[in-house]
Amino acid sequence: MKTIRDYYQSPAIAMKATVLQITPSDTGGTVILDHTLFCVQGGGQPADHGTIAGIPVTHVEAAKDSDIVFHSVSSLEGLKEGSEVELRIDVPRRVLNSKLHTGGHLLAALVEEILPGSKACGGHHWPGEARVEFIYDGQLPSDFEQALCTMIDNAVANDLTVKRSLTNEGDRFVQIGEYPALRCGGTHCWSLKQLGRLIVRGIKQKKDRLRIGYDVSVDLSSQRYA
Ligand SMILES: [Zn+2]
Known part of the structure; x- marks a missing residue:
């Protein structure tokens, strides 16, 4: 599994991506996508926030030595593995x-x-x-x-x-x-x-x-x- 970090080269603030995996958690859940616009936390910079399918993204991080990006969301309602979702970045x-x-x-x-x-x-x-x-x-x-x-x-x-x-x-x-x-x-x-x-x-x-x-x-x- 791999998440392509489109923000490395693209200034887009919205795009569609496919949900590869969802995992429930106490605070909502974690989403893995095939592509992302959300900058991960690291290198001294806080993570991007925004929404995935309208659901607030509260944190974004990458596993060490891995190409997978984990998006923490406040709910998994309506999200399904294999479905296409819209990503929106918190611009300010x-x-x-x-x-x-x-x-x-x-x-x-x-x-x-x-x-x-x-x-x-x-x-x-x-x-x-x-x-x-x-x-x-x-x-x-x-x-x-x-x-x-x-x-x-x-x-x-x-x-x-x-x-x-x-x-x-x-x-x-x-x-x-x-x-x-x-x-x-x-x-x-x-x-x-x-x-x-x-x-x-x-x-x-x-x-x-x-x-x-x-x-x-x-x-x-x-x-x-x-
Ligand atoms: Zn830099």
Whole structure:
């Protein structure tokens, strides 16, 4: 059994898919589909929400080392294995998660450029608590924050593209402008103008770790992200 993750390449917010398996649970049940538009939780990004056949999707996750995506739903009423169902993504949630995730990639690329020897080692892109962590044991230049904010604004003003590619093995890579492509399964803006403003919330350095908190401007327009 396998779920094809259409959101890796498609900005669609609705599509039809076939139910492969349903499993009841205390809170409703779990649905496995042949295709999905729901981004799984992981890589520092929360899962997409939305509906399957009108039933709310409360969580989406993938089994480790498996191509199967599990959609938690609040009810299994009307769902049958083998039937075709309509998937609909919660667009405002998708937009916000995509902006925060793209902002994290941008911060990582710019900080590594400004601070020689620094290396992004983790990211958490949840609303209200987004941050990127770096391994860095050097002295921060006194104009670091100002230089970073200027580079962020320039990258957004230049509307750098966010490219996706999929290898034959199914590995998905994401690349901002000419910065190195990174293996990533999340959802993103298509170019940096969609990001709007990226705001640095705080910079903390402790031992060999540097942590940068950030936020994005919220413009829940009809732009599509994947
Ligand atoms: Zn990503």
